[in-house]
Amino acid sequence: MDIYLPIAELPVNLFILLTLGLAVGFLSGMFGVGGGFLITPLLIFMGIAPPIAVASGAAQLVATSFSGLFAHWRRENVDFKMGVVVLVGGAGGSWLGVWLFERLSAIGQIDLVILLCYITFLSLIGLLMGIESLRAIRRRVRGRGRRKAHSHTWIHGLPFKMRFPKSRLYISALPPLAIGFTMGLMASVMGVGGGFFVIPAMIYLLGMPTVLVVGTSLLQIAFVAAVAAFFHAGNNQTVDILLVLLLAVGSVVGSQFGVRMAMRLRAEYLRGLLALVVLIVSGRLIYFLVGPLDEEYSFTFLGVF
Amino acid sequence: MAIPGVTTRRGAAALLAGLGLAWAAHGGPAGAEPIVSGLSDDVIEVDARFTGSEVLLFGATEREGDIVVVVRGPWAGVVVRRKQRIAGFWINTESVGFAGIPRYYAVASTRPLDEIAGPELLADKQIGLENLVFQAFYADSAEGTAPFRDAVLRGEQQERLYPAAPGAIEFLGQRLFRVAIDLPPKLPIGRYDVDIHVIAAGAIVASQSRHFEVRKTGLSAQIEGFAHNQPWLYGLLAIASALMAGWLGSYLFRRV
Numbered sequence A: 001m002d003i004y005l006p007i008a009e010l011p012v013n014l015f016i017l018l019t020l021g022l023a024v025g026f027l028s029g030m031f032g033v034g035g036g037f038l039i040t041p042l043l044i045f046m047g048i049a050p051p052i053a054v055a056s057g058a059a060q061l062v063a064t065s066f067s068g069l070f071a072h073w074r075r076e077n078v079d080f081k082m083g084v085v086v087l088v089g090g091a092g093g094s095w096l097g098v099w100l101f102e103r104l105s106a107i108g109q110i111d112l113v114i115l116l117c118y119i120t121f122l123s124l125i126g127l128l129m130g131i132e133s134l135r136a137i138r139r140r141v142r143g144r145g146r147r148k149a150h151s152h153t154w155i156h157g158l159p160f161k162m163r164f165p166k167s168r169l170y171i172s173a174l175p176p177l178a179i180g181f182t183m184g185l186m187a188s189v190m191g192v193g194g195g196f197f198v199i200p201a202m203i204y205l206l207g208m209p210t211v212l213v214v215g216t217s218l219l220q221i222a223f224v225a226a227v228a229a230f231f232h233a234g235n236n237q238t239v240d241i242l243l244v245l246l247l248a249v250g251s252v253v254g255s256q257f258g259v260r261m262a263m264r265l266r267a268e269y270l271r272g273l274l275a276l277v278v279l280i281v282s283g284r285l286i287y288f289l290v291g292p293l294d295e296e297y298s299f300t301f302l303g304v305f
Numbered sequence B: 001m002a003i004p005g006v007t008t009r010r011g012a013a014a015l016l017a018g019l020g021l022a023w024a025a026h027g028g029p030a031g032a033e034p035i036v037s038g039l040s041d042d043v044i045e046v047d048a049r050f051t052g053s054e055v056l057l058f059g060a061t062e063r064e065g066d067i068v069v070v071v072r073g074p075w076a077g078v079v080v081r082r083k084q085r086i087a088g089f090w091i092n093t094e095s096v097g098f099a100g101i102p103r104y105y106a107v108a109s110t111r112p113l114d115e116i117a118g119p120e121l122l123a124d125k126q127i128g129l130e131n132l133v134f135q136a137f138y139a140d141s142a143e144g145t146a147p148f149r150d151a152v153l154r155g156e157q158q159e160r161l162y163p164a165a166p167g168a169i170e171f172l173g174q175r176l177f178r179v180a181i182d183l184p185p186k187l188p189i190g191r192y193d194v195d196i197h198v199i200a201a202g203a204i205v206a207s208q209s210r211h212f213e214v215r216k217t218g219l220s221a222q223i224e225g226f227a228h229n230q231p232w233l234y235g236l237l238a239i240a241s242a243l244m245a246g247w248l249g250s251y252l253f254r255r256v
Helices: A014-031 A036-045 A050-074 A080-107 A110-142 A174-190 A195-206 A210-236 A241-264 A267-290 B011-026 B119-124 B146-158 B218-229 B231-252
Strands: A002-005 A010-013 A161-164 A169-172 A297-304 B035-039 B043-046 B053-061 B066-086 B089-109 B135-140 B170-172 B176-183 B190-200 B203-216
Touching: A002 A014, A002 A241, A010 A014, A014 A036, A014 A050, A014 A195, A014 A241, A014 A267, A036 A050, A036 A110, A036 A174, A036 A267, A050 A080, A050 A110, A050 A174, A050 A210, A050 A241, A050 B231, A080 A110, A080 A161, A080 A174, A080 A210, A110 A174, A110 A195, A110 A267, A110 B089, A169 A174, A174 A195, A174 A210, A195 A210, A210 B231, A241 B218, A241 B231, A267 B089, A297 B089, A297 B146, B035 B190, B035 B203, B053 B066, B053 B190, B053 B203, B066 B146, B066 B176, B089 B146, B089 B176, B203 B218, B218 B231
Parallel strands: B043 B203
Antiparallel strands: A002 A010, A161 A169, A297 B066, B035 B053, B053 B176, B066 B089, B066 B190, B089 B135, B170 B176, B190 B203
16 A cells, blocks of 8 residues: 655655565664664665655654653663763754754755765774674673673873762763764764664773663763654755654564564674674665666756746 | 546547547547547556556547647656766756656657658647747856756656657547656656647647546545644654564564
8 A cells, every 4th residue: 555755755665665664673672772773774665765765764763763762761771861961962963963964955965975984983882892792692602701890991081070979980972972073963864863873882881781781872872863754844844744754653563573683682682683784784785885786877856936 | 628537548448449449539530529538447546555557548530631749747846957077076066957848748640740841830839849838947057958958857767757669559449549658757747748649741730638637546545645744743643653663573572
């Protein structure tokens, strides 16, 4: 059954949208990421214009991440103080990102920038996470003790130190602000929440306890995605609410099953699997950029003249 | 003579009868109007379930000759970009902008176009895809604008917006004719012009213009109107409903 999308202005298959939402929601619940890095490229592949795919993808993230956030909130696995500091950076990044998106669209390089951002971030994170999880699996198999959680690095020498009682940290406010800023930029330019970037950053850069990381990252994803969607709707009128809700129905249900699946798997296998998914998506995008091209030309209509 | 406003498919039969009466009232070739015509729909409504449609054009003419029908619109500008390999990557390099091109273009005729009229007339009236003029308002290209024009034709043809083969004109008796205008799923919103020409001995002997409107209705129109008229409020509502969906999912599944 086809349904006509009012903003994207094309009919899409209802069943495909619901399945897409379910699959992305499942991954999201399982790994604690928003799943935007899958949904935005898939929407573009379905023929939805990139600006609408990015903006609606961001709005869809609000639904998925809130669904997960409430679950973690009930278990008190959210560090709100840390969340707020990261968000201050996130709001700034979102605003700059929407502005950048407009500029790049105007000069015709937005699709290249989106693609390069995806490839860079996905490959980097996928490789880092893959290597880390392989090491962890090997360590566990050999039965050695865990690595020290808090090792002092240059990060601990930065000014503006703050206390984060929930995470038991006393660190500078600058790294969380910078993480938030990068995340906001990614949300508005790429239509992703940045979970695949924020989770490793909070574990390895800030040294937060892993149990708080997923919930806190979901808080940020939800907020940053909401801000990005809001600015896209206000500035560019590119949020398709029907598309958002149809995707949300599938992803909200899928994420609940993903959360349950995650409880059955060991953390290092989970991270290894996520790394694999991320690398596959990245490989597909690299092929898109350097592989054979079936149409050299692309066009954008400018509305009624 | 005025054709009564017919907006439903069922009205097509009534329209046809009306045309016959009109023809009789004219009393044959001596009448004032050389072409009498009407569309089965003046408005095509695009709602959430729209998956393509069809408009029927009915007409009658007293003039001898071939009939050519051209449907085009809505008018738009387009920026076409070309990707080239730079250091192994596909990157947008050259681009051309065209103004005033129709998003939809279809021709129907009683015989192949080149048998009906000479190239000058076809070019002058922009009849036939190859005669459709693409006016570039800027060009940043080493090879001229032709390959960029072809790219738009290819893209529009893929969406059935520029049907490649001319459509057929069906005769219902001596003078009455009918043309089915195919409207594909990805139909652009706006005004469509329908031009009817009677061509005899390579010259136009009679012409008439009709138009129909494609517009969003129901939920689609309301959503679009809201998104454009109150974008910030719309953004808030989109987020609020996504939030609700997330909360609802978490609430419903909390015990599973």
